[in-house]
Amino acid sequence: MLSRTEEYALRAAVYLARQYGTGAARAKDIARDTGVPANYMSKVLHQLAKAGIVVSERGRTGGFRLAAPPRDLFLATVVGPFEPQVERTRCLLGRPECSDVNPCGAHDRWKVIKESTLSFLNGTTLADVIEGSGSDASR
Amino acid sequence: MLSRTEEYALRAAVYLARQYGTGAARAKDIARDTGVPANYMSKVLHQLAKAGIVVSERGRTGGFRLAAPPRDLFLATVVGPFEPQVERTRCLLGRPECSDVNPCGAHDRWKVIKESTLSFLNGTTLADVIEGSGSDASR
DNA sequence: AGGTTACATCACAAACATGTGATGTTCTGA
DNA sequence: TCAGAACATCACATGTTTGTGATGTAACCT
Numbered sequence: 296m297l298s299r300t301e302e303y304a305l306r307a308a309v310y311l312a313r314q315y316g317t318g319a320a321r322a323k324d325i326a327r328d329t330g331v332p333a334n335y336m337s338k339v340l341h342q343l344a345k346a347g348i349v350v351s352e353r354g355r356t357g358g359f360r361l362a363a364p365p366r367d368l369f370l371a372t373v374v375g376p377f378e379p380q381v382e383r384t385r386c387l388l389g390r391p392e393c394s395d396v397n398p399c400g401a402h403d404r405w406k407v408i409k410e411s412t413l414s415f416l417n418g419t420t421l422a423d424v425i426e427g428s429g430s431d432a433s434r
Numbered sequence: 435m436l437s438r439t440e441e442y443a444l445r446a447a448v449y450l451a452r453q454y455g456t457g458a459a460r461a462k463d464i465a466r467d468t469g470v471p472a473n474y475m476s477k478v479l480h481q482l483a484k485a486g487i488v489v490s491e492r493g494r495t496g497g498f499r500l501a502a503p504p505r506d507l508f509l510a511t512v513v514g515p516f517e518p519q520v521e522r523t524r525c526l527l528g529r530p531e532c533s534d535v536n537p538c539g540a541h542d543r544w545k546v547i548k549e550s551t552l553s554f555l556n557g558t559t560l561a562d563v564i565e566g567s568g569s570d571a572s573r
Numbered sequence: 574a575g576g577t578t579a580c581a582t583c584a585c586a587a588a589c590a591t592g593t594g595a596t597g598t599t600c601t602g603a
Numbered sequence: 604t605c606a607g608a609a610c611a612t613c614a615c616a617t618g619t620t621t622g623t624g625a626t627g628t629a630a631c632c633t
Contacts, residue, residue, distance in 0.1 A: 296435060296547065297526070299621070306528045309539070321579070329528050335622055341581065354630025357579045370540075387436070388563070389445045389469050400448070400563035401509075408435065408551050415547050424527070424539035438591070460609070474592055480611070493600025496609045 296412065301374045303331045303339045308373040311349060312365035312421035319358030339377075346376040365421035374416060435551065440516045442470045442478045447512040450488060451504035451560035458497030478516075485515040504560035513555060 306329040311320060326336035340359050344351045348368065349359045361368065386393030386402070393399045445468040450459060465475035479498050483490045487507065488498045500507065525532030525541070532538045
């Protein structure tokens with residue numbers, strides 16, 4: 296459902312959320328603890344930094360920190376910089392035009408799936424995830 | 435959410451469902467009408483044939499037919515031969531162990547998404563799709 | 574200051590998905 | 604029977620994702 300790279304971004308963000316407020320974490324440690332190749336994780340973290348989701352600090356005491364409290368960061372924000380941009384609206388059956396007004400046979404059902412995925416990503420914060428389960432509706 | 439190849443398989447299956455009972459359709463025509471590269475579609479159709487979802491016939495009057503009535507073919511069946519097999523159970527946060535008993539912080543919410551996708555694919559037939567919309571619950 | 578430690582960046586390789594072209598093989602129908 | 608039409612198969616090209624290695628650059632600490 297999500298690309299590997301997107302998952303890696305989530306893992307890093309959750310990792311940083313867990314130790315929010317306790318200083319910067321080194322890319323190498325994040326990579327090791329999340330089971331992601333170190334150099335690859337570096338690039339992912341760099342992209343997250345470029346997107347303003349994490350802050351990087353160089354030098355001896357450097358590393359990465361979340362740019363905002365976990366409560367304010369949604370999964371969609373974390374994953375956003377790695378999304379293909381396109382294709383989210385593509386018709387499942389390949390029709391050039393496929394919309395609510397002019398739907399293909401699978402449009403309505405497929406739309407439910409897409410929207411529940413989006414609302415999961417848009418409605419869940421890093422804080423929600425590190426606190427454990429519990430739905431939006433329950434608070 | 436689905437790979438391109440999986441979408442191509444769906445397009446072909448829906449195409450064949452639409453003309454179920456009227457004989458075989460040629461790969462070239464299916465490819466043209468669904469907007470898929472002809473040679474690529476050939477390979478997709480061949481895999482569908484190997485999986486027993488469609489039947490191929492050679493020779494002058496040859497082509498592809500569905501191996502069963504549209505009402506009996508679920509989208510999951512069509513897409514199945516192209517699924518990676520793995521990764522469907524992978525933890526979103528990369529934990530080696532992640533299950534209902536021992537869940538990560540995102541497990542429950544993520545599970546809802548995965549299951550709604552699966553129930554869409556497992557609960558929708560080709561007949562449902564060509565008839566237009568209408569949910570399982572409504573019949 | 575200068576060395577060490579971190580991130581930043583570049584170059585490239587491997588794996589996979591996707592797409593193209595050519596050729597073989599089987600069946601039909603005249 | 605045999606030529607044509609269709610699928611079957613092989614070989615390969617392209618593009619993207621994922622992963623690896625080496626080097627550059629900035630900051631800290633002694």
